[in-house]
Amino acid sequence: MAIIEFPKDMKWGAATASYQVEGGAFEDGRGASIWDTFSRTPGKVLNGDNGDVACDTYHRYEEDIKLMKELGIDSYRFSVAWPRIFPNGRGEVNQPGVDFYHRFVDTLLENGIEPMCTLYHWDLPQALQDEGGWANRSTIDAFVEYSEFMFKEFQGKIKNWITLNEPWCVSFLSNFIGEHAPGNKDLQLATDISHHLMVAHGRSVKAFRTLKIDGQIGYAPNVTWKEPFSNKQEDIDACKREVGWFVEWFMDPVFKGSYPQFMVDWFESKGVKMNIQDGDLQDISQPIDFLGINYYTGNVARYKENSGLFDSEDLDMNYERTDIGWPIYPEGFYKVLTYITELYGQVPIYITENGACYNDEAENGRVKDQRRITYLQLHLAALKRSMDSGVNIKGYLTWSLMDNFEWAFGYSMRFGIVHVDFRTLVRTKKDSYYWYKQTLENGWFDLTY
């Protein structure tokens, strides 16, 4: 037995994202997004799944907010579908789309739940992609126009803003590895996109400050941890490159005003050059109010010549894995959080995503997902350990409130503490929902693993 206790003022929440839960893909003037296109491209999404209906949150949000209220969360992280606001990415506003988010946010507030709004969680308007998408610097201007509209429209209602979700996924997973929309496989393109995303983030923060919006703003990179298999310098350096791809690449420009030279040099060795324009790094390094961190997994790794992008290989340490195949590595959570604090100081951090994929089904109105409870216990214990080491954690939002469209895995991979039957859309609270509810109520839990 070990009681893991958290500060009374810590914020607790849950997270989702527009394309993964909303549905209503063709309703009330919503424009197409790159994920509507990608999911309709044969072979890109498992079982040919798409977000046309998803969890139907577009119509069932009152039921979902009731679940949040019963859960007892302080904050709910959602994202706005850019093409619902600007069907063509810029210019004409789609008022019914704006009205939906007002109804949604008003209902959250009426139930005492703080909205945490992500402006960009991957559903880029297809009209912008048709002009090159994030590879085209004009998309930066479109994102600033969208940001400014949202800041002004929801001023006073939304006080917690996130510009970008997981820029690593938007740039490298989607344009180098090619697993996500739009599915390119070009390292130079992906690197250019990573830079344009960060410029868009910085200029959105600048707009937030210029408009004197009441509230706080940050962004939410996803991170991992790679522990060197040995003390050999080659193993240490290989892991530093792997972690630097997620941490320093997306955080040095914000907190230090420059890209990490060891990564720039490595990319140059792969034939990639940086295309930075005057003023870009000043824009990117606008001070932010908090850093969102998304963590799921990590591993032990070592140097292996000509293996992958960074001459590294993950080792099979026989760690337990979740149903999506990711090693369960809570030590990595502690390590990456303390590493970030060593690099950038005690930046206020919200864990904006952490959770596990387990595909337990509902039986007689119950979902026994004990493995998810164990995952959450181990990672919250690691989180508390990082807090005791000086990491400035302000809140924890689990991914996800409910099972949803898990991108290229479609509906086959379940991350929710609420089960969704995608045939009937019936929601069923899992055992982990009740465990999380109790933990939020107490502000502590008994680590029974």
Ligand SMILES: N=NNCCOCCOc1ccc(-c2cn(C[C@@H]3NC[C@@H](O)[C@H]3O)nn2)cc1
């Ligand atoms: N380390 N080297 N990797 C190189 C090889 O990568 C292969 C695949 O990589 C990745 C990395 C990360 C992810 C990922 C998924 N989620 C879950 C979503 N988060 C936002 C929310 O929408 C959730 O659905 N978060 N992260 C997927 C694949």
